[in-house]
Amino acid sequence: MPLSAAETITQLTGIIGADFVIGEPQRMTSYLNEPRKRFHTGAAAIALPGSVAEVQAILRWANANGVGIIPQGGNTGLVGGQVPLRGDEVILSTARLDRIRAIDPAAGTMTAESGVILANAHTAAENAGVILPLWLASQGSARIGGVLSTNAGGVNVLAYGNARDLTMGVEAVLADGRLYQGLNSLKKDNTGYDLKNLLVGAEGTLGIITAATLKIFPQPEDYETAMVSIANLDAALELFQYLRARARRRLSAYEIIPRLGLDMQLRQGMLDRDPTPGPSPWYALIEVARLTKGASGTLMAAIEGAFSEGILENAVFAESLSDRTRMWAAREQMSEVQSKEGASIKHDVSVPIAEIPRLISEGIAAVERLVPGIRPVPFGHMGDGNIHFNFSQPVGADPKAFMAGAEPIHNAIYDIVLKLGGSVSAEHGIGQLKVDLLRQVKDPVALEMMRSIKTALDPNGILNPGKVLGF
Ligand SMILES: Cc1cc2nc3c(=O)[nH]c(=O)nc-3n(C[C@H](O)[C@H](O)[C@H](O)COP(=O)(O)OP(=O)(O)OC[C@H]3O[C@@H](n4cnc5c(N)ncnc54)[C@H](O)[C@@H]3O)c2cc1C
Structure with a gap:
């Protein structure tokens, strides 16, 4: 017999205390409303465990009673993975698991709990004189567990890789409450299957990540940032290859922006002035990190070279932090401005x-x-x-x-x-939005392997039910 919502709330209260279980619909709204405004199902309750032991106890109870558990971090996911599908699930918020457990600039590692907000992890890194180079427009709300579970990308993948590339080890609670203690920081470890990489990107369907050891890097001395006009996308590709050959791994961002999107932002009052060098159908926002003192000018020299070879039309360089901020705002507001335009x-x-x-x-x-x-x-x-x-x-x-x-x-x-040999989900995942699409396009053998893994690790189907694979 499935538990009623009232029984669920009573039993969860017995595990983590009444202060950390939300059962009233009006107090659940911030956990249920997701950024795309596409999914509108209720939940039996919201649980806010305050320790790894409490996460384990909740999962032991859920597994014994067949209760669906949806892990939720910052609720910024764009495919509905963090919100309910059926209405009888419990959302397990990681918000209280928010400690930075250790930071070691010399070893280049930081161990953070899954509920740490990404921007707070950035600040902790900067205070220690290093960077955690995972930058997303949602970083003020997204939490480490959600970022890893979606294998988030963002604007720095070019130089540093995505969340998976930046993760050295994870700690996770399995469906039956056991704790997988995989928080190692080894560069080399060939002792069998790569379980970390299975949990990263699993969107909460294989385990609940409670902490992760992440790579941190020396802080660049400075950044060179430019906005460049480009006549067409063939030229944008040519310019990317030209710059990549010259700046190599210091090229940390190469983002394209259409004029139409900038016009929308100017019309909606989201930019105080046009950050571009002038009218053009396309722009590239380009950034190069200066790693050592006195090594500036890489981007300017490369852009001058590209200009003299006729690859680009015009360029403007950020001369102050506010110029750089405006250029990045123009890129990061692209999604938001579209919602203002209908x-x-x-x-x-x-x-x-x-x-x-x-x-x-x-x-x-x-x-x-x-x-x-x-x-x-x-x-x-x-x-x-x-x-x-x-x-x-x-x-x-x-x-x-x-x-x-x-x-x-x-x-x-x-x-x-x-x-063209591409992917239908580059960085946002599958969630509930793309379950049918995944079934249609994924290699059937890959799907069978994924189903076997899910069934082996979560035989009662309690972890984020219905997401990714549809069961
Ligand atoms: C304005 C905006 C900009 C964005 N920009 C980018 C971008 O540039 N690049 C990008 O990749 N994404 C981007 N996103 C998408 C989103 O921010 C990322 O997917 C982010 O990583 C989700 O983190 P979160 O903590 O909000 O996770 P949530 O939304 O809470 O959850 C996302 C998924 O992870 C699971 N999950 C959460 N925590 C855990 C955990 N501890 N253990 C196991 N599973 C868990 C959830 O069940 C769900 O399936 C953007 C979103 C917004 C709203």
């Missing part, structure tokens, strides 16, 4: 970098055939082959009617992505 249809996709110009030109042509007047706003991490291929509704269109026509648009984009 409804938008979004795709987080990746293709081999050389295919980005084709992805964008074929994608825009296919979608404009479907919806004349649609406003394409593709932007993002060109240096990683990852584009947020978004479309805003035509000016004056009815948002509901526009969203009702989303499926053919998704199909058109995903067909092109798959034809």
Whole structure:
């Protein structure tokens, strides 16, 4: 017999105390409302354990009683992985597991609990004279456990890799309450299967991450940042390859931004002035980290070289912190401005970098055939082959009617992505949004392997039920 919501609340209260169990619907809203505003199911309760032992006790109880547990960090996920699907699940918030356990600049490691907010981990690193180079627009809310569980990317993947690349070890509670103590910081460890990499990116379906040992790096002396005008995406690709060959690993960001997205931000009053060197259909926001004193000028010299070879049209360099902040705001506000401009249809996709110009030109042509007047706003991490291929509704269109026509648009984009050898989820994951899509596009043998792993580690299906694999 499944437990009623009242029984669930009473029994959870017995485990972690009444102060840390939320059962009233009105107090649950901040845990249930997710950024995409697409999923609206209630939950039986919210549990806020304050220690790893309490997480273990909750999972032992849930496993014995068949209660679905949804791990939740900052609730910034964009595919509905952190919110309920059925309505009888318990959301387990990691908010109280928020200690930095250790930081060792000499060893280049930081061990943080899963509920540490990413921005707080940045501050702790900076206070120790180092950086944790995982930068996302959601870093003020996203928590370490959520960032690892979605294998988040962000704007620095080019130089430092994604969350998986930055994780040395994890500690996690398994479905039956056992603790996997994998917090090692070894560069070399060939003792069998890579369990850390199984838990990172599992979106809470295989275990609840309670802490992680992360890589930290020396703080750059400074950054050189520029906004560059580019006539077309072939030139953007050529410029990326040119800069990469010169700045190598110091090239830490190469983001593309369409003019349309900047015009939207200026119209909506989100930028105090235009951060670009002048009108152009495309821009690249480029950043190079200066690692040692007196080594500036790398980006300027490379851009001058590219200019003299006719690869780029114009460039403006950040001359102050406020210039740099404005340039980055122009990039980071791209998603937000679209919600101010009405409804938008979004795709987080990746293709081999050389295919980005084709992805964008074929994608825009296919979608404009479907919806004349649609406003394409593709932007993002060109240096990683990852584009947020978004479309805003035509000016004056009815948002509901526009969203009702989303499926053919998704199909058109995903067909092109798959034809070009790409992925239908580059950095946001599967959650509940892309469960059907995953079934359609993933290699059947890979799906079988994933199902076997899920069944072996969570035989009663209590961990984030229905997400990723659909059970
Ligand atoms: C404005 C904005 C900008 C963003 N920019 C980026 C970006 O540049 N790059 C990028 O990759 N993503 C980005 N995202 C998506 C999102 O911020 C990331 O996916 C982030 O990593 C999620 O962290 P979170 O703590 O909010 O996780 P949540 O949303 O709480 O959870 C996400 C998933 O992880 C699981 N989970 C959470 N904690 C744990 C845990 N301790 N153990 C096991 N499973 C857990 C949840 O069940 C869920 O499936 C952005 C989102 C927003 C709103």
